[in-house]
Amino acid sequence: MDKILEVSNLEVEFQLHRKKFKVVEDISFSVNMGETLGVVGESGSGKSITMLSIMGLLPWTARVTSGSVTFKGIDLLEDENITKVRGKDITMVFQDPMSSLNPSLKIKTQLTEVLIEHEKLSFNDAYSRSLQMLNLVGMADAKSVMERYPFELSGGMRQRVMIAMAMLCKPSLLIADEPTTSLDVTIQAQILELLRGLKEKFRTSVIFISHDMRIISEIADKVIVMYAGKIMEKSDRILFFKQPLHPYSKGLLMSVPDRKAGNSKRLYTIKGDPPNPTEFSKGCRFAPRCPYASKKCFEISPPLHQVKSSFVSCWLYSHERESVR
Numbered sequence: 308m309d310k311i312l313e314v315s316n317l318e319v320e321f322q323l324h325r326k327k328f329k330v331v332e333d334i335s336f337s338v339n340m341g342e343t344l345g346v347v348g349e350s351g352s353g354k355s356i357t358m359l360s361i362m363g364l365l366p367w368t369a370r371v372t373s374g375s376v377t378f379k380g381i382d383l384l385e386d387e388n389i390t391k392v393r394g395k396d397i398t399m400v401f402q403d404p405m406s407s408l409n410p411s412l413k414i415k416t417q418l419t420e421v422l423i424e425h426e427k428l429s430f431n432d433a434y435s436r437s438l439q440m441l442n443l444v445g446m447a448d449a450k451s452v453m454e455r456y457p458f459e460l461s462g463g464m465r466q467r468v469m470i471a472m473a474m475l476c477k478p479s480l481l482i483a484d485e486p487t488t489s490l491d492v493t494i495q496a497q498i499l500e501l502l503r504g505l506k507e508k509f510r511t512s513v514i515f516i517s518h519d520m521r522i523i524s525e526i527a528d529k530v531i532v533m534y535a536g537k538i539m540e541k542s543d544r545i546l547f548f549k550q551p552l553h554p555y556s557k558g559l560l561m562s563v564p565d566r567k568a569g570n571s572k573r574l575y576t577i578k579g580d581p582p583n584p585t586e587f588s589k590g591c592r593f594a595p596r597c598p599y600a601s602k603k604c605f606e607i608s609p610p611l612h613q614v615k616s617s618f619v620s621c622w623l624y625s626h627e628r629e630s631v632r
Contacts, residue, residue, distance in 0.1 A: 317374035345527030363389035
């Protein structure tokens with residue numbers, strides 16, 4: 308398969324009150340053409356910051372300090388390069404569409420300006436294609452929606468508008484940052500089915516960030532587990548859900564409610580809380596919450612080790628294979 312995105316040893320640093328601290332460290336992964344990469348982990352694990360780094364949308368207090376991000380051979384850490392592809396070849400759908408859409412502009416203005424800017428279309432041509440895309444994402448009465456403002460639409464409708472906007476230029480890579488979190492179960496299922504259909508139609512690669520392990524099990528081809536700014540595990544989806552390796556991965560899967568058990572079974576929780584980025588330890592960052600942690604886990608951070616077809620950052624598997632980057 309053709310590799311379209313490669314992230315190598317990415318590190319992101321924040322500055323707060325004249326102090327600097329790393330929020331993302333040694334992140335490496337790739338995405339192939341037509342592939343969906345699922346990224347999971349608790350809030351604060353660095354998922355969104357990693358994706359904002361790829362998009363060149365980090366807040367002013369943050370900066371990439373090392374590593375590389377390559378898209379189809381183009382260095383995306385160069386401002387000039389990311390400006391050329393962002394919004395056209397690489398697009399992003401955010402968790403809250405209300406904060407992503409301009410409340411003072413009609414939907415038609417926000418959609419057409421994408422095509423006018425990136426493909427230099429006339430307003431009439433841009434309007435026609437925007438209308439077609441709204442129909443394609445299953446928007447009822449698309450022509451009426453074009454004349455409305457974001458606050459006049461429901462959450463599901465706003466999310467469809469955001470997806471339509473992201474797909475207007477038929478991007479090679481779509482980053483979806485928890486796009487179904489604020490939606491009810493029925494609309495959530497519709498949005499997932501929509502993303503699957505668009506992916507197949509346009510051969511778009513997808514990076515899908517989510518807390519919901521069930522969604523990842525349905526939509527992803529590969530899975531990355533992040534915790535406290537580092538990758539804990541990388542695996543093929545089928546292998547990951549069949550045989551997770553890292554204690555954190557196992558904890559996340561055990562935390563998924565068992566529908567068959569109903570209310571009779573106590574829900575499993577991972578004890579403790581994720582560390583504050585200003586307090587990351589020198590050893591394994593999951594060690595304080597890990598039931599298998601040894602003295603070594605608190606003192607030395609484990610590199611990624613290859614175990615069969617998966618990669619895991621855990622000293623429990625250090626004897627299996629040589630470490631990899």
